[in-house]
Each structure stands twice: as structure tokens, then as C-alpha cells.
Amino acid sequence: MASSEHSMHPGYALENLPAPTEVSGVTAENFAEKVTDHYRPLVLRDFAAHWPLVQAAKQSLSAAAAYLTARCNNKPQKLVSLPADTDGRLFYNSSISGMNFSASQQPLNAAITTMLASNSDDSNRYCVQCVPVADNFSSLLTELTNPLLNPAPKPFIWLGTRVTVPAHFDEASNIAVVAAGKRRFTLFPPEQVTNLYVGPLDLTPAGQPISMVNLQQPDLQAHPLYAQAYQAGLSVELDAGDAIYIPSPWWHSVTSLADFNVLVNYWWSNAYVASALPLPMLLHAIQAFNHMAAGERQAWQHMLQHYLFNPDHPLAHIPENARGVQGNVTPQLAQGLHQWLAAQLNR
Template structure:
């Protein structure tokens, strides 16, 4: 059993797009959007019965394969690594949304059912028409839903390189959230292999190993709890860590990811490159490079080249798609040279 953090995510009611953009999103903090999608036909179907919601979703299913993940009953639906980090602790196979819905309905009264889920199934390819029947809240029509369908499963603490609105369609969801500033205290797992593509924390919230992860107490001091009922939504800002637990035997969530930054800005490759090129330098050299990063990346005068004529700022000046393409060519050429 995971204890409740001391903090609670604030709740906003009757949220409009104007209110969201003016009063909620600029705070860059999570927010519960109470009843945001309570009018959706999908939510109304779920209130009638699990079977009614399954029928609603099946009506959009193209039958295209999706990734189905499952765990042994003893793992209680927790998707993670095995004990020595040599593999994941769950099985993966292709299946269909309708097949998973049928399995979930058959197991509704089974107390030791295996953990089972379809994760992030994209509406345009897998369930076209779901978004037209259940219009995306607060966002433009070009932002599409991804559906998460399963039973009582747990997604380990992770973060996404997107902003996110997560809408509970059926079943209750329990989120525990941590700000990006606590990344160091969450003890991130391997970059190379992750349960679902996103980096995850190695700390088990139900039983934290404080001897192995002593700084986690600092992260927990800033954790906050958000609990969703069907029809509620949660705004998760960019790169906020979140641990997600589905509490019921039939659970459906639709989420919307978006990133307002231009696509040519790609910070994760830069981080990985810096880990390779800078992190293990001698301490004096690393300190010198910290000054360079402060001057050219994180300093208050960014971009840094304002003292140069506009035509001569080069990569010190504002980045655009053309400049980014030129930089990528330079990096590719530099990295391909033998060391």
C-alpha cells in the first residue's frame, strides 16, 4: 500500500479553454480538471456498465494489432524490470483492442487475474472516430487521443517529453507526481532499456528502499496526490514525473500529448551527448564546461550572441529550423570522425 503524500493536486471546476490557457497552464503545475469529460458518450457508457463501454470502443476498432502487455498474477499488475535489471517483468505480444476488452470483461470477478493492458493505442490508426464521438478537451482537433485500457495495473514513476491531459473514462486512477527538479532524487533506471520508452524511477513507492535510495525522502517531501473519478482529467506539465495506478478491474483512460516547442529542438540527444562528452572529464575541466553551459545554454541572456551583429551571431543567435539542420550536419560530421 502506497501512503498518501502530504500535498494534494489542486482541483479546478468548469474549466474552459480560456481559463486553462490563462490561469492553469502558466503555473506549470499539475491540476485536476474536475468533470472535464463527464459529458463524453464513452464516459456515459461506462457509467451504465463495463459491457456498454466495451461496445462503444469496439465500434471504432479497426482490428489493427496493438501491443498487449501482461504480468503474472503475483506481480499485481506492476510493469517494471526483473530483479537484476536484465529484462522486463512482463510479457508483450500483438493483439487487438477488442480481444483485450473481451478478456477484461471475462475477468471482472476474478480476484487473481493477470495484469493486462493496452497502452497508448493511437486513436487515428487503431480507433478512428473515437475522437469525433468524444471531442478532445481544451485542445485543437489536431491533437489526438491515445487509449490506455486494462485492469488494476501500475505504471512505474516516469516522465514524458510532452505536456499531457489525461482523461479518466472508466475506473478510478491514482497519480503521484513529482516535479522535474526532483529527478536526481528519483534514481532513474537504465536509459537503454525501459518498460515503455520513457525513463523510469527505480524507487518502488509501495516499499522504498531508503538505504539504497537515501535522497528519495527529499523527492517524497514534494510529491503530490491526484485521484481521478470517471469524467475527471489531470493536466500533467512537461516532464513532471508521475506514478499511475488503476484501481479497478476495468479501466480506460484517454490522454493527449503535445509539445509546443518546435520539433527541431531535441534536448534528449543533447543530454546523452553531454553525458558522453562532458560528465567524466576531470573535475576542473567539468567546472570550466559548466561555465560554458551557463553562458550559452542556461544563462539569463539566452540566446547569448546579442552583442554580435544579427548576420554574424551564428549558433549563438536564435535557433530556427534552417540553423538546426546546419548544426545537425556539423554534429554528424564531427561525431563520425575517428577519435
């Protein structure tokens, strides 16, 4: 996505954006009151300062890497390799027909060794993403504690060199903890979706749709509305031990700033089954509605507004025990809906 030099706007520096609010004194008992009820990103400094991994990282990055390799189950993982000319930005190739990186299966300790050997701006960048701690660092489960989530969701670990993940959203709420190195989180509220120029929904670098804007060097000729997104943005650098709460579906880009970086995150959702995740339903809705004539689409817009986005949607005419999916969805009802949806989609 080359652009002429005069179209670049380095003045849109991420470090000039305001930082999310920092919050302290958060406990499991006041977590909703102090954090989740506000529906905005919040920073929790020194959240994991007591983790042994973080304490190793504060000694040195090599000490953090040694701490991990000594406790690694060493299963093969997908090592992503980004050529030097990508500047570590996970993105598409020039024709948007594939990706700008390659991947190979490597034992996890070998992948870490490769990362440690690659610390030059002129070399390839590497990362291993979204590794379940329970499967690959099982002895760390008792150390990577998160007292805010009870029962705590199982954590994932992310390892890499100086890599940038473009702005994307998660389908679940997220607490992300920097365990080694340093990372910059840049965030945009969900209503900025139009101004972020989201790429293909069904061809993505890592499963979630991404913004096509290069936040480090935005091209306002190609993406003029990004100027509005920037005005609504937040950005913060987090050190080892710091954490950030990111509500779904806030857009966020993450840039790793050290030669070796480790992130641990926890996702959680009120959804009972995978079929309740919003993105698959969005893709199915696009498939269902895009072929319709204008009048029919407008009619369905009214239906969606009525059933999904009307806070005063009347239900008094239906007995509470008969409201089904419109009422309190139990795990049993959710599983039944999952089976019904699967049957409908497989007809």
C-alpha cells in the first residue's frame, strides 16, 4: 500500500494521544463498579508485579526468556515470520490476496531462541500468538493469577519481537497483562468503525477483521476519515507488570516495543456457547441481507432495530416463562439454540 511522501502525516503521532484512565484499588468485589460498568479501557499499573515471570523480566529480557523456556512443555507452535521490509506490521500482501508474513511449525523453545537471536531492525520479526498457557506452560497456571475474574478464565500467552498488530476488536472482554518487554496499546471506541477503514471480514491476518490504516504512518489521502478516528483515540505504553482492560468491541492496536516481549491475556464473556459470539452472526447476516432488494432490506432493518436495539422493547404481552431467547437465557436454552442454529445452517 505505497503512498507518496507528501500524503504521509507523521504528525498523527500515537504518543500524542491521551492515555486511558488509570484505576487502582480494584478487587473482585468492586471490579464491576470501578472497571466494567464504565465501558471504556482502563489501565491497571503493577497489576502483575508479583508474578515471578514479571520479576524475571525486570532483571532482563533474557532472564524472562530463560524463565519461560525452563517451564515450557515445548509443543510445536506456529512461528510467524515477517520480512524486514514489513517493519513488523502484520498485514496483507500488496494485492490483499494473502498475508505479508509466512509461518512454520516450531517447538516453542526453538521459536523463543529464534526471537532472541533476532534483535536488529534490519532482520525479520517474529511472533507466536495466542498460545494456551494450560497446554504449553502448565506449571505457570498457579503463578499467572488474576484475582479479578472468578472463576478466572484460562490465560493465553503471546511472544514476539518488535511486531505490530493492526487495530482490531475482540468478541469478549479482555484483560491484557504485559509480562515482559513493553507494549503500546492504541484504542478507538466502537463508533469509529467507519473511520478505521476495516478490511475484508473473511480474510484476516489472525481471525479478526483489521483496520487498513497504518497507525504509525497514516495515509490521509487513502484514509481521510482516520483524522476523525485519531481525535477519538487513546494510547498508552505499558511496562512489565502493567495491565489494561479492553471492553468488547473496542478497536485496539498493539505494538511490541522491546526486542523480546511477552503478553498474557484473559478473555471472558457472558455468552454460554460459541454460537452466541457476534462476529459469526454478523457474517451470516451480511450473507442473508446483502442480496435483498432495497425495500426488503429496509423491512429487516426495522426488525433488527426492534429486536436488538430497542431498550424499551415490550415483552409484557409474553409470560416471563415463555420468553425464550428474549428472556433470561440459561445454559440449557443456549445449548438448545446452538443445536437449532446448526441444524438450520446445515439444511
